[in-house]
Amino acid sequence: MDLQQMRYVVAVAETASFTRAAERCHVVQSALSHQVARLEKELGARLFERTSRRVRLTTAGEAFLPAARRALEAAERARTDVAAAIGEIRGGLTVGSIPAVAAVDLPAVLRDYRLRHPQVRISLRAGSSEQLVERVREGQLDAALLGVQPGFLPQGIHDRELAHTRHVAVVAPDHPLAGGGEVDIRRLAEETFVDFADGSAARAQSDQAFAAAGLRREVAFEVSGVELMAPMVRHGLGIALLPATFAAELHGLVTVEVIDGPVRVERLVWSRFPPSPAASAFLTLLGVAEAKPSPKAAPGPPAASR
Incomplete structure (x- = not known):
């Protein structure tokens, strides 16, 4: 059993195809298939069920896959740790x-x-x-x-706190609020909103601000990201509440300060x-000086970078 065989097994499992796995590993399919077959013979169990339509893990394959990934990740970590010891950062x-x-x-x-x-x-x-x-x-x-x-x-x-950011109202240029100055949250409660999904952290700051003031608001549209929110506000479908530093970068929209609006905390x-x-x-x-790798520390689950 060697690391290359484990790489082939992981590639086949992730692509569900010997052909695509060979392309990913930059080898001919026959060589990859031969190595997987050798590994199966050594283990005494088939790792994949192969048909003309699909390739999928057997029960033995499902048991083998996590261990193979850990072995590959450990090998990569060993290489990066050695490189770091001689002053090179890799991985x-x-x-x-x-x-x-x-x-x-x-x-x-x-x-x-x-x-x-x-x-x-x-x-x-x-x-x-x-x-x-x-x-x-x-x-x-x-x-x-x-x-x-x-x-x-x-x-x-x-975790570490990075900053507090106040929200501002984001409105279309022809919206009645666009020509005024500051606004309070009670006035905003009269508006229709475009916001993030209910229950998300991105939505929570705004919901909590209205709830704390004893107010209800109408969220007519829920979106997954600002890239959808901005054009909807621009077309007058509603207004939005966004962090001031970010909202200022949205073109074609007007920001209005909110006196008692939500606060967002950014964390690393x-x-x-x-x-x-x-x-x-x-x-x-990023200023986290204590974040030093320790070769003597107890190993934990490998990070995604390996």
């Missing part, structure tokens, strides 16, 4: 972020990181704050940038398990 870095981040200029940070560590593969994943917290907790992300309501404390991971979160050298370098760049 991968996977960062998650909500779509609208104000406290950190993420593209600029990634540019600086890339200049310092050109051998690191960088992946950026978008998602809601709830999704990102879970992915960090499960080791799918090295770190993530969130936007949550005050008092939000994620469990099972490290990362795994409680020892970070990889690549993840440690990223956290250090």
Whole structure:
């Protein structure tokens, strides 16, 4: 049994195809199939059920796959740790972020990181704050940038508060509020809103602000991201509440200060398990000086970067 055979098994499992797995691994299909067959013979069990239409894991394959992934991740971690010991940062870095981040200029940070560590593969994943917290907790992300309501404390991971941002009302240029000055939340309760999904962290700040004032509002449209929200507001379907620093970058819309509006807290979160050298370098760049990899620390679940 060797690492290459494990790579082939993982590739077949993830693509559900020997042909696509061979393309991913840059080998001819016959060579990949031969190595998988050799491994199955050594294990004494078939790992895949093969038909003319599909390829899927057997019960033995499902048992083998997680261990194969851990072995490959451990091997990659060993290589990156050795590289770090001689002053080189290699491997991968996977960062998650909500779509609208104000406290950190993420593209600029990634540019600086890339200049310092050109051998690191960088992946950026978008998602809601709830999704990102879970992915960090499960080791799918090295770190993530969130936007949550005050008092939000994620469990099972490290976190640091980055900034408080007040929300502003975002309206179309011909909306009655566009020509005025400040507005209070009681006046906004008369409007129809375009907002994020009910129960999401992106929506929670606004809902809590209206509830605290004893007010109800109408959310006529729920969207998954700002890229849908902005044109809907521009066409007069409703108004929105968004962080001031982000809303200012939306073209063709008007922002109005809200006297007693919602507040969003931006947080950086990362795994409680020892970070990889690549993840440690990223956290250090963001000012998390204590995020140092420890070769003596108890191993945890591997991060997504490996």
